[in-house]
Amino acid sequence: MNAKRSRLSRSSDFQRIYRQGSSTASRHLVLYAFKRAQGAPAEGPRLGLSVSKKLGGAVVRNRVKRLLREAFAAHEPHVSREYDVVFIARPQVLELVARQQEGEKGLVTAAVRDLLERAGLLAGSPSEPSS
RNA sequence: GGGGCAAGCCAGGUGGCCGCGUCGGCCCCGCGUCUCCCGUCUCCACGGAGCGGGCGAGGCAGCCGUCGAGGAAAGUCCGGACACCGCAGAGCAGGGCGCUGGAUAACGUCCAGCCGGCGAAAGCCGAGGGAAAGCGCAACAGAGAGCAGACCGCCAGCGGCCCCUUCGGGGGUGCGGGCAAGGGUGAAACGGUGGGGUAAGAGCCCACCAGCGGUCUGGCGACAGGCCGGCUCGGCAAGCCCCGCCCGGUGCAAGGCCAAAUAGGGGAGCGUUCGAGGGCUGCUCGUCCGAGGCUCCCGGGUUCCGGCCGCUAGAGCCGCCCGGCAACGGGCGGCCGAGAUGGAUGGUCACCCACGACAGGAUCCGGCUUACGGCUUGCUACUGUG
RNA sequence: UGGCGAGUGGCCUAACUGGCAAGGCACCUGACUCUGGAUCAGGGGAUUGAAGGUUCGAGUCCUUCCUCGCCAG
Numbered sequence: 001m002n003a004k005r006s007r008l009s010r011s012s013d014f015q016r017i018y019r020q021g022s023s024t025a026s027r028h029l030v031l032y033a034f035k036r037a038q039g040a041p042a043e044g045p046r047l048g049l050s051v052s053k054k055l056g057g058a059v060v061r062n063r064v065k066r067l068l069r070e071a072f073a074a075h076e077p078h079v080s081r082e083y084d085v086v087f088i089a090r091p092q093v094l095e096l097v098a099r100q101q102e103g104e105k106g107l108v109t110a111a112v113r114d115l116l117e118r119a120g121l122l123a124g125s126p127s128e129p130s131s
Numbered sequence: 132g133g134g135g136c137a138a139g140c141c142a143g144g145u146g147g148c149c150g151c152g153u154c155g156g157c158c159c160c161g162c163g164u165c166u167c168c169c170g171u172c173u174c175c176a177c178g179g180a181g182c183g184g185g186c187g188a189g190g191c192a193g194c195c196g197u198c199g200a201g202g203a204a205a206g207u208c209c210g211g212a213c214a215c216c217g218c219a220g221a222g223c224a225g226g227g228c229g230c231u232g233g234a235u236a237a238c239g240u241c242c243a244g245c246c247g248g249c250g251a252a253a254g255c256c257g258a259g260g261g262a263a264a265g266c267g268c269a270a271c272a273g274a275g276a277g278c279a280g281a282c283c284g285c286c287a288g289c290g291g292c293c294c295c296u297u298c299g300g301g302g303g304u305g306c307g308g309g310c311a312a313g314g315g316u317g318a319a320a321c322g323g324u325g326g327g328g329u330a331a332g333a334g335c336c337c338a339c340c341a342g343c344g345g346u347c348u349g350g351c352g353a354c355a356g357g358c359c360g361g362c363u364c365g366g367c368a369a370g371c372c373c374c375g376c377c378c379g380g381u382g383c384a385a386g387g388c389c390a391a392a393u394a395g396g397g398g399a400g401c402g403u404u405c406g407a408g409g410g411c412u413g414c415u416c417g418u419c420c421g422a423g424g425c426u427c428c429c430g431g432g433u434u435c436c437g438g439c440c441g442c443u444a445g446a447g448c449c450g451c452c453c454g455g456c457a458a459c460g461g462g463c464g465g466c467c468g469a470g471a472u473g474g475a476u477g478g479u480c481a482c483c484c485a486c487g488a489c490a491g492g493a494u495c496c497g498g499c500u501u502a503c504g505g506c507u508u509g510c511u512a513c514u515g516u517g
Numbered sequence: 518u519g520g521c522g523a524g525u526g527g528c529c530u531a532a533c534u535g536g537c538a539a540g541g542c543a544c545c546u547g548a549c550u551c552u553g554g555a556u557c558a559g560g561g562g563a564u565u566g567a568a569g570g571u572u573c574g575a576g577u578c579c580u581u582c583c584u585c586g587c588c589a590g
Contacts, residue, residue, distance in 0.1 A: 013473095014473080050473085057205085057490070057491085058205090058490085058491050058492095059490050060490095062476095062477095063477090065473095066151095066476090066477050069151090070477065071478095073150070105479090
C-alpha cells in the first residue's frame, strides 16, 4: 500500500473521471469511479478527494479528508484495483463528522462502504486479476 | 468573597497497536566511470581493451532511526528581506505618515514622556502639526451664522395723539433714538462668575478663572510654573490645502535551470538615411532600446504536458553578564525547531486533570487587527469576619 | 497563495461638493368591470452589510470586521 502512488494528483485525472466515470451519490458523499486504461500501471485503486471551502475552514476540511482517507484505507484491499475513485464531500457529512467527534464510531466508514457497494466496486476477494 | 485593571505562562498529557510526510543509514535494483584503487578474471599486435568489485550520482519498495503546524499559522491592514523589470536620474503630479524624545532593517509598530478625555482608583483611550498663507462649509430653526445682529425686551429725553390731575406732573399708545443684561432659536450667538458703575447697559472699571502676547525659570524637547501687559470671537483640515518627513514598479504563480516533440524564435556584433514606434512611473525633461540590412552564435518558455532549484540557519531561539527607566543594543556559551505540492499530525484502546476554546504552515521575517479556552502573579475600590 | 472589486425596501438602480435616503418593478387598499387583466387614485415597507471614530450632523470621510464576486496554477 504505497500511499503516494495511489493518490490522484493531476487535474487532468480529475477531469477525465468526472467526464467519463460513473457517479453514485448519497446524502453525505458523491462517488465518481473510472476504470483506467489498459497500459496504465495497476498497483491498486487511486483515491482523490474533493472538499469544498463551503464546508468550512482549513481545520474542518483537513478533518473531513483525514476521516475519508482512513475510511477508504479500511476498504482498499477489497476494491477493484484498476479503478480511479473520487469522493466529493457534501455539506451533510459535517453532521457525521460532528457525531463521530461526540463518540459514535464508524459512521464515515459506513458511508464510504455504502457507496462503494452501490457502485459495484467491492469485490468479494481482494485478488481478482480480471483485466 | 465577588467586581475592575495590568503583566506573564500553557495550548490536554502518558503508554500500546495501525497509518502519513521530510531527512539519514542498511538492503535491493539497474546506470556511469576503467582520467583514481583492487583482482591467482578474459583477450592482445604488449601501447591497451573488456569484465567484476571499490567508488560516484540516482531509483522504488521494505526495515531502522530522526523530526513533524500556531498564538493567533487567520484577515491580508502596514513595514521590510529577497527576486526580476534595459540599474530606476531630476521636476511636477500621485500616495502615505504627523504631540515630543528615543528604539528599529523598516513601519501606520514598540518604549518613555507631554497634553487632552473617561473613571472613585488601579488604569485605559486619543490620525494629537498648521484655521493671523489662501479657498471653502455650517441644512433646519432663529432677529442675527461670519463684514454679526435686534423679535420679545430694558431705558431716559424730545416731538405727535389720548386719558387723569392737587397744575408740580403721572399713565397709555405710536414713530425715531440708546443698550445687549434677561427671554427665546440653535451643535455653535463675539469670553465666564461676582462686584462696582449707569437712565438702562456694556471689559466701561476691578478681582479671580479661561484665552492671547511678551518675558523669566526648569526641561534636549513636547510642555509646565511665575511675572507683566493690553482687555479678547470661535468650529470643521479622517474638506481642498500649507509645512515637515517618507515612497520606482511588479510580486516566489517573483525568478532560474533541465529532458522530449513541433512551428515559430532568441541573443551578440556591425550599421547609411529616416529616425516611425516603444521602454524607464501618470506627465515633462533627460536617457535608452529600436523594425527594415549584413555577419556570427544559440535552443527557448509564446502554446500543451512534466521534473529540479528558489525552499528554509534566520533582523533565529535559550541561558548568563554589561549599558539603558524601558523599547532595545553589545559580549560570551549552547541549540537546530516543518518544508509539503490534490498538499503530510490521523484512527483506535486505557487512565488521569476533566470533556480540551479559537483554529492548520505554502518564500521568509517584524508588527497591527480580529477569533478564543484556562492558569498564575500583582494593583485598585467595595463587602464580610477577626 | 497573491492581486482586485462590490454591498442601499422583496428585486433593479439613484442620491452633486457631508444637510429630511429618490425612482421603477413587485405588494396592499379603493375605483372601473359580471370576474380577472390592463388603467387610474391612494398607501405601507430601509438599524443604507456590521461595529467604532471624525463632525453639530455620515449612505457619503476614516479604521476594523463580515459576506459575495472576479483575475492569475
